[in-house]
Amino acid sequence: MTETRLIPELRREGLDVSLSTDGQPLVFPGMPEQMRAAWQTHNEMYADPTLVRPTDALAMGTWIAARGLRWEEEIGSLAPGKQADLVMVPLDNWRYVHTPRPLEAFLAVGGSGDVDTVVVGGRVLVESGRATGFDEEQLLADYERALRSYSERCLKVPGEKIDEVFARTTRRGAGTGAAR
Incomplete structure (x- = not known):
């Protein structure tokens, strides 16, 4: 719905609009990126910096989304009896230090x-x-093994070429290490 420009219109009509990380036409890795997109994209499209405020984007990703799922009694906000789901971001990073609006700073430059x-x-x-x-390293090794198998079997990519790509792109720098 982002590209339809309907989100601000729906909100003006008093309807709830929530955010999610699935089913998006554009690839944004997580909820902070979705909140940033909702905040900045619509404000830019309408040339109105108050159309979707950072706190609106946060609400769209938390309690409004919970209400849309009819889970507002269990999740979506911090209150006695609700699940205490927390995401913590250290604010001592240079990008957030001395800012009067940490949420805005996080949505603008964090993720x-x-x-x-x-x-x-x-x-x-x-x-x-x-x-x-x-184990994240084991997950990476399993992913690389599956990618190698698919690339060799289905795409007919020679193993040496895969080794070259892995050597350039893996965190370990070894390329083939646990991936074989």
Whole structure:
């Protein structure tokens, strides 16, 4: 609906508009990026910096979305009896220091990669920027193994070419390491 320009019109009519990270025509990795798009895109399209404020974008990704799913009694805001889902971003990063509006600064220059801790239903799922429930290195190795297999079998890409690409692009720099 972003490109239809309907979001501001629906909001003006008093209707709820929520955000999600699936089903988007454009690829935005996470909710912070969706909130940034809702905030900045519509303000730019309408040349009105107050059309969607950062707090509106936050509401569209939290309590309005929960209400749209009819889960507002369980999620969407911090209140006694609700699931305590938290996303924590350290504000001591130079991009956020000395700003009077941390949410606006985060949406303007931050993103999913800045998230340090995620707590869902009382369980810590991300700590110090790393997933706690699975081995990220093993996940990467499994992904590279599947990518290699598909590329060789279906796309007929020679293994040496895959090795070259992996060597240039992997975090480990080894390229073929655990991927074989």
